[in-house]
Amino acid sequence: MKLIYEERDGILYFDGCDTVKLAKKYGTPLYVYSLTEIKNRIEELRKAFLDKYKNTRVAYAAKAFTSSAIFKLIDNEGLSLDVVSGGELYTAISVGFPAERIEFNGNNKLYEELVLAIEYGVGRIIVDGLEELDMIEEICQSYDKKIKVMYRITPGVNSDTHDYITTGKKDSKFGIPLDEEVFYPAVKNAIKSPFVEFYGLHFHVGSQLFDNESHLKALDILLSHIDEIRDRFAYEVKEINIGGGFGIKYTDEDRRPFEYFIDPSMKRINEHYSELNIERPNVVIEPGRSIVGEAGMTLYTIGSIKNIEGVRKYVSVDGGMTDNIRPALYQAKHNGMIANKMEMDRNDKVTVCGKCCESGDILIRDLDISKPEMGDILCVPSTGAYGYSMASNYNKNPIPAVVLAKDGEDSLIVRRQTYQDMLLNDIVPSWMD
Template identity: 50%
Template sequence: MKLHGSMTVENNTLSIGGVSCLDLAQKYSTPLYVFDEELIRNNCREYVNYFKVNENKNKVAYAGKAFLPIYMCKLINEENLCLDVVSGGELYTAYKAGFPMENILFHGNNKTIDEIKLGIDLGVGRFVVDNFYELDLIEKICIENNKTQKIYFRITPGIEAHTHDYIKTGQIDSKFGFTLTNGELYDAIKKILNYKNIKLVGLHAHIGSQIFDIEPFLDEVDIMLNLVKEIKEKYNVDLTEIDLGGGIGVYYSKNDKPKTIKDFCEAIISKADETCKKLNIELPTLIIEPGRSIIANAGSTLYTVGSIKDIKDIRTYVSVDGGMTDNIRPSLYQAKYECSVVNKIGNNKGNNVTIAGKCCESGDILIGDIDIMKIESGDILITTSTGAYGYSMSSNYNKIPKAAVVSVINGEEKLICKRQSYEDLLLLEMQ
């Protein structure tokens, strides 16, 4: 198992942020999400530095869907990041956290009327408009409230990055955005010329997630900047902001070979400079929206091992006290993870097992066929790189309460999300 961030091993026992994982499991029970705050902050600072936020006034918008409790909103604000939200719930969380509304980008392919009203009322900085329906609603609501709203148009640039089919979003056949090849984008621009309460300031594209190659992003830069020039020449509309989305891949298991934040940012900045000079246009403000690459490797999940079922000559199932309710990605995307026993780090391996969850589903498998040290009931198991889309996609399936979340840094831990109780599960149910 690869160690990330502030993970250390002493006397075969794993610590994160200077705090023993055994102590965390004992104090807060399991399953338990553990976040390495130092690594999160370091990742944020690398993005701010290498994407030239201060020098070029570019922007890094954290993709909140990856993980967005109130504590995370406050952290990214402290680190000078903007925020990308995709729902009224995420927006309201940011509002309650005191996050600056002008630094929020509001995404979503089917924002409800109530969500649009909330965004306009709170003063969201940019709406990322996905379709004609939304465009008309924003204009109507702005007129009713005597407000003007800045927007981006989301486009589908036709780039099919090498990633899982469910997380490809830049190809033509997508539920997201205005398509380039059929003229939708140009129809939208013509329409907005007659609107008085909407100001188009930029374009947005997102080509997918968990992408390891830099080349698709460079193709995206080229497409977007050529559009900036074309739209200025055809419609006399100045686009001063270009949002390239997110999607940079991260390490989950040994076959993953991600680029560094530095490599990713510098390649985009260089390509944008080169393309703008070639096109003889001013360099717009560039925006990127990393989520997974900020938070994934900073999060881990602790479990307690329960039953162990050894089917002779077939398979050994090691069941833990969590599963698809706290990490749906293995079932949904066949995502791969690494794991270990927190007080047996460095011990000899040689035991091939399958890590199973406790849900009443045969597909509730966290890790299949992994070589691990001797494992026993009562051991504390850790799966790493669960920071992105673990807690945010968790559920109460089988009426299982959601796990607690702690942040660790410099030898101290802080509870940032309480564990659900059985009473919490029933709060919305009527008798």
């Protein structure tokens, strides 16, 4: 498999592109994605899941990185799409993504978002709350449509990850509780409804996971409730969605192969249905970060350097928490390197900070890098997930451009936001003149 990161004459190349030249051409901060790496990950998923097991789907979790170009790529690769907002849904439809391959997730879907989803005819709506079914039925009745729904359950399992990205425990804003007096009446209502087809169950236990235990525990719980649905209502679900959350390498983690998560789950599902002598339902997974996370990197230009003798050396860059909120939000860790000094020893220990007026705007603590100087280009790898997607205009900083690289060629896929762009929605009332 081709190396995505290479050193040539002391310069960092990414998917064949000179990163220093990219920084000069497009400016910094700059998000850069490797098309080769994204396709590598999709091919791994094909071999580990789609080609290995029949009646399976991969739905790319759009929240990891949303753009018109990435949605077009996901469509061209034949994957499905998991969206969580009207904006993500609109973006997908705008580039011709087939609505039947879209599933609509989210814990508080707005009425107008559900109208969009039903108008477009999305393949699934994954119901996350008890009131949601009523809204869906009302809209379907008015549009004379019937739509597939799945119920996202709260399996009540904990995952070994940061609390902010744990989603499967009982105390969670996500999912329908499995209390008997809550869950089964909700299932009965969906089965009896003339406006929806109750299609199956869904769970997502968390993100950035390196242990499959929580997936397997949640799966056992899900299968037991499918059995109970069969016994109570003589109804067979048609699809099981086991979410995503597969961890990637940010610093020194060892990324698990997709098979580590997929094979034990499929073994358990297949054995369960084989024992019952029933054809198993479709099985869906929802990877996002594990497709685009390591395929993306961010380039910055180093600015002021502050050395506090005996304490710390601060190296400031022209971005920060506005283009990568993860370190400030949940203490995420990253690596980094000076793209124009790859041949030099990394014998300087620095703390990389952003330009925002916040003490918490720290990107990387205690990073060993080559001696930094103003104007150097800093590369931060593995920022392909939840960088651009969570970018903001805090302190009125523009959102960076996004470039796609492949075999030494580069293409702009999201232009850099301008100061004028940021003022498009600002209005000064006439009485202020």
